[in-house]
Amino acid sequence: MSNDKPTRTYPCPQCRTLTRWDNNPWRPFCSERCKLIDLGDWASERHAIPGDPEAPGDDFQD
Template sequence: MADNEQPTRIYPCPQCRKPSRWDDNPWRPFCSERCKLIDLGDWASERHAIPGEPTDPMDDFDNLS
């Protein structure tokens, strides 16, 4: 390895845990488009959620005026 080269960074895919390259990976942090789409589907179906106080959807309409 030359002095100016960076070591290849390998991280586990958040979906399948398979080792995944960080550099030159169009799906990072995922290992593949498949894992990326599975994760997106989990968010869309609300299997993943960010903790917080529940809100009333009607509150959004109060701020429109």
């Protein structure tokens, strides 16, 4: 009898390629390339978390 767990796979959020969860240094992405593409999308504001634009923030107004 083996105690090996089944390999968990999932689609990469960037390219949708089926990839392994265990021993994947770029998880949840399939590769460093997909990870960097996603980071670039956040940096260029193609991704955003919705919020109330009128909500008070940490900005000080004089």
